[in-house]
Amino acid sequence: MQPLSWWVQCLVLRTLPGSLLRRADHQRSDNAYGEEEAAPLRPDRNSPLPMCDSFKPCRKGAFILVTSLTLAVLSVLAMHLFLSIWLSSNHKEENWQRMFVDYIDNNSISNHLQQLTKEPHVAGTTENFKTAEYVESTFRDYGLDAHHKDFDVLLTYPLHRSLVLTQPGHETIELFLNERAVPGDPYSNNSKVMPPFHGYAPSGNASAEVVYANYGRQEDFEKLSQLGATVEGAIVIARYGMIYRGDIVENAARAGAVAVVIYSDPFDYGNNGTQGYYPDSQWLPPSGAQRGSVYRGIGDPLTPGWASESEAERLSVDDPNTMLPRIPSLPISAEDALPILRSLSGPVAPLEWQGTLELSDYKLGRGPGRLNFSYVANQTVRPIRNVFATILGSEEPDRFVLLGNHRDAWAFGAVDPNSGTAALLELARGFGKLLEQGWRPHRTIVLCSWDAEEFGLVGSTEWVEQNSDILNANAVVYMNVDCAVAGPGLNAGASPQLDDLLIETTKQVTDPDDFGQSLYDSWMVSSNKPTPSIGRLGGGDSDFASFLQHAGVPSMDIYFGADYPVYHSIYDNYNWMVKFGDPLFRRHVAITTVWGLLALRLADDAILPMKYENYANELHTYTLSIISRLKEADAPESISCTPLLSALKDLGASISKISQELKAVNQEGMGVHSGPDLGPFYRQRGLNDRLLRAERAFLDSEGIPGYSWYKHLVYGPVSNNNYGSLSFPAIWDSIYEATGSSNDASNSTKWAAVQHQIFRSARAITRASLVLRGKLT
Structure with missing residues (x-):
C-alpha cells in the first residue's frame, strides 16, 4: 500500500x-x-x-x-x-433526542393502556402480579435488561361493610355502599372489583349520632367547636377535597369521633350536577365512591425505616410507631350521603360549607340521624413486586438517572396510575430503538415500576430504604409520572435546580391540544405569570416522596390535567380515558416525550443541567414568608430569622463560585475526553457530584418533629395535611403550635422551639453551601 x-x-x-x-x-x-x-x-x-x-x-x-x-x-x-x-x-445528543421524539407513538401507548386496565388490580392480588409480568416482559421485548424485586408488606382488604341509618319517626335505611354499573361501560359490571373501602382502616363497630364536618380540616373542627357542635362520641361525615383523607380521619379522632364516613359531593366532583354524569359526561356518577388509603405514614407500616424483606423485623399492628389510623372509616357515595345529611338538624352550616346535594341547607347535627357503623378488615402480610429496566451507562455506569411510575390501582386505574405506566413502557420502546441505532447513555438510566403506591407509597419506599446508601452516593435525579394524563394542561413539580431544564424541554415539545405552539407556550398561558408555575414536592402524594424527602435525591413530578372527577372509582377506566381524558392519546405522547427528553439530558449532558440560583431565590422567598408570619403572630423579639438570612448569603456566594467554575468548564469543552489524560473528566465528575449532592445537605438525621422519617428540612408535609406542602415544614409546624398556645409558660417554650427550628434549617442551608463550594473549611 x-x-x-x-x-x-x-x-x-x-x-x-x-x-x-x-x-x-x-x-x-x-x-x-x-x-x-x-x-x-x-x-x-x-x-x-x-x-x-x-x-x-x-x-x-x-x-x-x-x-x-x-x-x-x-x-x-x-x-x-x-x-x-x-x-x-456536540450534536449527537441532539440527534438522539430528535430520533427519540420520532419514535413515540400514540397507538402503542393506547394498546399498553388497554392491556394494563383489562382487570382491576389492587396491590397484592393475582391480577396485579399479572401487570408486573406484563411490564417486565415488555421491557425485555424492547431489548432492555429487566428484573424485579419483591417485598412482603402489610396490606388490608374489606371483609364486611355495613352502614344503617336510623332516625326517630322514619324507616331504617341500609345504605348501598357500592357503585352502580352504567350503560355502555362494560368495566363498571366487572365482578372482580373490590367494593369501596379505605386502605389500613381498622375494624370497628360504632353506633352514634352524626356530625357534619365539611372537609374535615383542623380549622373545620375548630369551627364546629365554636358553633357548639360536639364531636366527642359522634360519627363524623365529611366531604372529600382540600386535604388528605387520612388527615380527615386523624383530625376526627383527635376531636373525639368514633368513626368517619367520607363522601364525594357534586360540588367538588359533579360540576354541581349541571352537565350530567359519566358516561354522558366526565363527572362522577352519584353512586361513585373514592377509595384510598387512610394511613398517614409512608412505606410498610410494620417496618418503618427499614426494608420489608421476608425475614425482616416487624412491629405489632398496635404499636403507635406504625402511624396506623385509630378509628374506622369508610368512603361512601353522594347517593348514600344524601339521606345521612337529610337526617341532621341543629345549626345551619356556614355558607362555604354548603354543597350541591338536593338539600335546602346542610346542617351540622348532632343527630337526630344515627348511624350503625360496622367494618371488618382483613389485615395481612402479602408480597408486592417492583419491576425495573436498566440501561447501563457507557462512561459513568455508577450514576443513576431514575424514572418511575406505580402500577397498582384501586380498580382499573386508567388515569391513576396506568396512563403513567403506558408512558413508561413507551419510554422503554423509544430507548430500545435508540439502543438499536448505537446509542448508549453516558450515565445509567433505570426505569422503575412501583407496586402498592396506593396503600402509602409502599413499593418505592421499601426499595429506597433498602438502597438508601447507594442512592446517597450515586443517584442523580428521580423523575416521577403518576397520573400521566387526566385532562388538558401541563402540571409540574420539581426541585428548584431543575426548573430551567424543565422549561427548556417543554420548548422542544408541541402542545398536544394546539399544534401551532409549543407546550411551553400553552403552559405560560395557563400559568398567567411571567414564568411557568412549577410546584414544589413537599407533599406525600406520590412516589417522589421517599426519594426527595427521605433520601435527598433531586426530584420531579409531571402530568397533564389536575384533579379529575372519577378519581379512585370504578369509572376511572379505559372507556373514560378514550371519551374524556385523551381520545387521541396525544397528551400521552407529549408527556412521554417530555419525560424522555429530560432523561436524555440528565443521562447524557457532560455537565448536569442543574441551576441552584433558582433554589436560592426560592429559599429567600420562603424566609420572607416566615418573617411576615412572625410579625403577624406578634412573636417575641427574641425570635429571629437572622440565621436563615446569613446562611442564604453564604449560599449565594457558593452558587456564584460554582457557576463560574461551570462556565470555565464549558468554555474548555471538557465534555469529550480521550487518551490517557483523564484529569478533565474527573474535574467534570467532581463538579457534577457537587451539583447532585447539594440536595442531600438539606437532610437532617432527626427529621421533622413528630415525623422523623421525613428528613428534608426544606420540603416535607405539614402535620395536618399529608397532601399539603410548605417550605421549612418544621418551622411552620412549630409556629402553628406556638400561636395556638394560651398558657404563658407553655407559650414561651413553644416559641423557643420555633427558634430552634430556624437554626436547624439555617444549618441545613449552610451544609448545602459547603457542598456546592466543594472545599473543606
Whole structure:
C-alpha cells in the first residue's frame, strides 16, 4: 500500500493547472544532470493513477511545490477530521433526542393502556402480579435488561361493610355502599372489583349520632367547636377535597369521633350536577365512591425505616410507631350521603360549607340521624413486586438517572396510575430503538415500576430504604409520572435546580391540544405569570416522596390535567380515558416525550443541567414568608430569622463560585475526553457530584418533629395535611403550635422551639453551601 503522501501527490498532479506543470518542466532543464526537457506527463493506461514515478523528486521546484500542497491538503484533512469529531460530540445528543421524539407513538401507548386496565388490580392480588409480568416482559421485548424485586408488606382488604341509618319517626335505611354499573361501560359490571373501602382502616363497630364536618380540616373542627357542635362520641361525615383523607380521619379522632364516613359531593366532583354524569359526561356518577388509603405514614407500616424483606423485623399492628389510623372509616357515595345529611338538624352550616346535594341547607347535627357503623378488615402480610429496566451507562455506569411510575390501582386505574405506566413502557420502546441505532447513555438510566403506591407509597419506599446508601452516593435525579394524563394542561413539580431544564424541554415539545405552539407556550398561558408555575414536592402524594424527602435525591413530578372527577372509582377506566381524558392519546405522547427528553439530558449532558440560583431565590422567598408570619403572630423579639438570612448569603456566594467554575468548564469543552489524560473528566465528575449532592445537605438525621422519617428540612408535609406542602415544614409546624398556645409558660417554650427550628434549617442551608463550594473549611 502506498503512503498517504504518494496518494496526495498523485491527486495534486492530477489537478494542477497545465501552466504550473510546464513551469516545473522548464525548471527541470536547469538541473544538475543537464537533461533535456522531459515529455509531458500522461497516465499509464494500466494504472488508475498518473505515473508519478516519472516525476523525479530531485527536481527541487516541483518537489517544494508538491510538498507544500501536500501539507496544505493534510491540514485541510486534519481540520475536517477535527470538525467532524467536534460536531459529532456536540450534536449527537441532539440527534438522539430528535430520533427519540420520532419514535413515540400514540397507538402503542393506547394498546399498553388497554392491556394494563383489562382487570382491576389492587396491590397484592393475582391480577396485579399479572401487570408486573406484563411490564417486565415488555421491557425485555424492547431489548432492555429487566428484573424485579419483591417485598412482603402489610396490606388490608374489606371483609364486611355495613352502614344503617336510623332516625326517630322514619324507616331504617341500609345504605348501598357500592357503585352502580352504567350503560355502555362494560368495566363498571366487572365482578372482580373490590367494593369501596379505605386502605389500613381498622375494624370497628360504632353506633352514634352524626356530625357534619365539611372537609374535615383542623380549622373545620375548630369551627364546629365554636358553633357548639360536639364531636366527642359522634360519627363524623365529611366531604372529600382540600386535604388528605387520612388527615380527615386523624383530625376526627383527635376531636373525639368514633368513626368517619367520607363522601364525594357534586360540588367538588359533579360540576354541581349541571352537565350530567359519566358516561354522558366526565363527572362522577352519584353512586361513585373514592377509595384510598387512610394511613398517614409512608412505606410498610410494620417496618418503618427499614426494608420489608421476608425475614425482616416487624412491629405489632398496635404499636403507635406504625402511624396506623385509630378509628374506622369508610368512603361512601353522594347517593348514600344524601339521606345521612337529610337526617341532621341543629345549626345551619356556614355558607362555604354548603354543597350541591338536593338539600335546602346542610346542617351540622348532632343527630337526630344515627348511624350503625360496622367494618371488618382483613389485615395481612402479602408480597408486592417492583419491576425495573436498566440501561447501563457507557462512561459513568455508577450514576443513576431514575424514572418511575406505580402500577397498582384501586380498580382499573386508567388515569391513576396506568396512563403513567403506558408512558413508561413507551419510554422503554423509544430507548430500545435508540439502543438499536448505537446509542448508549453516558450515565445509567433505570426505569422503575412501583407496586402498592396506593396503600402509602409502599413499593418505592421499601426499595429506597433498602438502597438508601447507594442512592446517597450515586443517584442523580428521580423523575416521577403518576397520573400521566387526566385532562388538558401541563402540571409540574420539581426541585428548584431543575426548573430551567424543565422549561427548556417543554420548548422542544408541541402542545398536544394546539399544534401551532409549543407546550411551553400553552403552559405560560395557563400559568398567567411571567414564568411557568412549577410546584414544589413537599407533599406525600406520590412516589417522589421517599426519594426527595427521605433520601435527598433531586426530584420531579409531571402530568397533564389536575384533579379529575372519577378519581379512585370504578369509572376511572379505559372507556373514560378514550371519551374524556385523551381520545387521541396525544397528551400521552407529549408527556412521554417530555419525560424522555429530560432523561436524555440528565443521562447524557457532560455537565448536569442543574441551576441552584433558582433554589436560592426560592429559599429567600420562603424566609420572607416566615418573617411576615412572625410579625403577624406578634412573636417575641427574641425570635429571629437572622440565621436563615446569613446562611442564604453564604449560599449565594457558593452558587456564584460554582457557576463560574461551570462556565470555565464549558468554555474548555471538557465534555469529550480521550487518551490517557483523564484529569478533565474527573474535574467534570467532581463538579457534577457537587451539583447532585447539594440536595442531600438539606437532610437532617432527626427529621421533622413528630415525623422523623421525613428528613428534608426544606420540603416535607405539614402535620395536618399529608397532601399539603410548605417550605421549612418544621418551622411552620412549630409556629402553628406556638400561636395556638394560651398558657404563658407553655407559650414561651413553644416559641423557643420555633427558634430552634430556624437554626436547624439555617444549618441545613449552610451544609448545602459547603457542598456546592466543594472545599473543606
